[in-house]
Amino acid sequence: MYSQNQDIGPITVSISRRVKSGYEPQYERWISKMVEAASNFPGHQSVNVLRPSPATQGEYVIIYRFDTYADCQRWETSQIRQDFLQEVQDWIEGESNTRRATGIEFWFDLPQLPNKSPKAYKMVLVLIPVVFILVYILNYILQPIKSSLPAWLHSLIIVSLQVILMTYLVMPKVTQVLKSWLFK
Template sequence: MTSSPVTVSITRHVLPELADEMVRWIRAGEALAEQVPGFLGAGWVRPGLDSDRWQLLYRFADEESLAGWENSERRRSWLWDAEVLGLVESASTRGTGLEGWFDGTPSAPPRWKQASVIWLAFFPLSLIAAYVFAAVAPHLSIPLRVLLTTFVMIPLMTWVVLPQLTRRLGWWLNKG
């Protein structure tokens, strides 16, 4: 199984009078992250000059590269600098391809598209599971068969099938 790039999104609330310090701090963090193998890039945006909200994004080639950055002493030191400067109120999320689907954000596809993609993943997996369990364990009761099927299918759909379908059908899911 190949690993996919990982994007981390961090929201920081910074007083407008600390904007210059924030820019310097972000640039210092980018310079540090560039030294980590697997770093793919970073950036930041603000809704406006008077906004206290800063959205920082950074991307790594895979979870292993990201872990190298997140567990590094240089990152801990960089974050400590943010505390000293008063740039500490934050929240972060990790992107896998399904983000935004269930939180009602404007980027979330319409529910009918979400249902369509889930059905595209669920139907073939259910069909395969039904044939496999009928052939391998025909004596199992229906509740036990459904329990075992969902035990296998839910993680498979969540971490393998749906992220791949979301990426491949992104052109359609995000189409106005």
């Protein structure tokens, strides 16, 4: 766990729970209310819910994101969240499994493996060629307009496109293709 005064930037938290048979409708309503409450907290970015499936080993997985660790802590230590957690206790089988990710770890998340991250050296070995190839391709594509733009704007465009492509297109595919090596 991170110290409270540590500014680590955006944080993603995943919580896996197995719901007792017959309590699924109550749990679904609980999720809706909890998501609405969390969305009203400063720094809240998003929530995704993975419903029980073979990929989640029959568990519900709630993934939420906050812009800073401090904002995430405000939500996690709030009385409203404590009340939500108390309400759900009787519906849960076993312990909840919580995982926090910061930095580049989120580029390597697989919904099928919500509580597992690859080793840092493997992330580096994957990111170096991905970043290099994207920078090279984007520079080549944007070469015709490079001379008409200030250097800072050209760099901003390259970085913005690269992050968007890596987050939504490239890294999900690369992670899926390399999952047997990354997560072993």
